[in-house]
Amino acid sequence: MISIAHLGPSGSYSEFAATNYAQWLQRYQAQTSQLKPYNTISKAIQAAATGESDIAVVPIENSIGGSVPDTLDMLWELDSLKIQNNLVIPIHHALLSRADCLDAITTVYSHPQALSQCQKWLSSNLPDATQIATSSTTEALPRVSNDATFAAISPLWAAKLYDLPTLADPINDNPDNSTRFWVLSQQLSHCGSHTSIAFQLPDNTPGALLKPLQLFATQGINMSRIESRPTKLALGDYRFFIDIEASLDNTNTQAALQLLKNCTKSLKVFGTYEQIPTQVP
Numbered sequence: 001m002i003s004i005a006h007l008g009p010s011g012s013y014s015e016f017a018a019t020n021y022a023q024w025l026q027r028y029q030a031q032t033s034q035l036k037p038y039n040t041i042s043k044a045i046q047a048a049a050t051g052e053s054d055i056a057v058v059p060i061e062n063s064i065g066g067s068v069p070d071t072l073d074m075l076w077e078l079d080s081l082k083i084q085n086n087l088v089i090p091i092h093h094a095l096l097s098r099a100d101c102l103d104a105i106t107t108v109y110s111h112p113q114a115l116s117q118c119q120k121w122l123s124s125n126l127p128d129a130t131q132i133a134t135s136s137t138t139e140a141l142p143r144v145s146n147d148a149t150f151a152a153i154s155p156l157w158a159a160k161l162y163d164l165p166t167l168a169d170p171i172n173d174n175p176d177n178s179t180r181f182w183v184l185s186q187q188l189s190h191c192g193s194h195t196s197i198a199f200q201l202p203d204n205t206p207g208a209l210l211k212p213l214q215l216f217a218t219q220g221i222n223m224s225r226i227e228s229r230p231t232k233l234a235l236g237d238y239r240f241f242i243d244i245e246a247s248l249d250n251t252n253t254q255a256a257l258q259l260l261k262n263c264t265k266s267l268k269v270f271g272t273y274e275q276i277p278t279q280v281p
């Protein structure tokens with residue numbers, strides 16, 4: 001039995017992504033699995049890194065809110081974890097509350113990503129409500145259940161799960177809202193449609209970033225994402241996370257990675273992976 005760590009509690013989008021992966025494992029690899037909820041993304045990742053769980057399914061980026069910094073930072077810090085698969089989940093947020101109308105709501109709870117994905121809706125419809133960040137979109141639901149002045153931005157399916165009325169739906173600022181999740185484990189896979197890497201530059205000089213990027217162009221490899229994160233050591237010091245549309249076992253990828261070692265300070269390869277089809281709720 002494979003254990004899958006994810007951000008909980010029950011009803012979170014991460015649980016939905018983990019369930020999708022569990023169904024895929026059952027269907028295509030005849031493997032049974034068990035979900036293990038954690039109260040932060042970091043703890044779910046840590047569980048896979050220490051072997052407490054076999055796998056972690058964690059969000060990496062959202063089409064409106066951008067990247068999930070915790071996931072990127074922890075992947076860099078923990079050398080043991082590699083990406084196995086990629087899942088994209090459509091995200092449709094609902095406003096759950098016992099309030100009779102929007103005017104009665106004083107406080108809105110949700111995960112910071114969900115709050116940022118609904119900023120326009122919130123400023124038009126609940127401009128005076130206090131926004132409070134929670135560890136997931138479902139963490140505050142027991143509190144919302146006990147106070148009719150509270151509301152939460154949560155998945156629609158959580159209304160049934162926590163027996164709460166839906167006051168508005170959908171409320172995300174863009175109807176095409178979706179979040180990408182990575183399946184992480186301690187095994188490096190060599191074959192897939194995409195590969196993810198990260199590096200730090202040796203020095204802050206003109207063209208220092210251009211050299212590594214140029215290598216992919218020379219090898220005819222398309223980049224699908226670039227993201228910078230502070231190293232947290234000094235202001236203005238960054239590391240770069242890059243996704244390429246090429247398999248790790250491809251000779252051009254191997255050539256680019258070899259040359260990349262000469263123009264980067266530290267280089268990490270997070271693995272190569274395929275996109276898993278997901279079942280829409």
Ligand SMILES: O=C(O)C(=O)C[C@]1(C(=O)O)C=C[C@@H](O)C=C1
Nearest residue numbers: 012013014059111113136137179
């Ligand atoms: O809070 C949840 O339900 C989560 O699974 C986390 C998370 C995220 O971190 O991006 C996942 C999908 C949505 O983008 C909003 C929140």
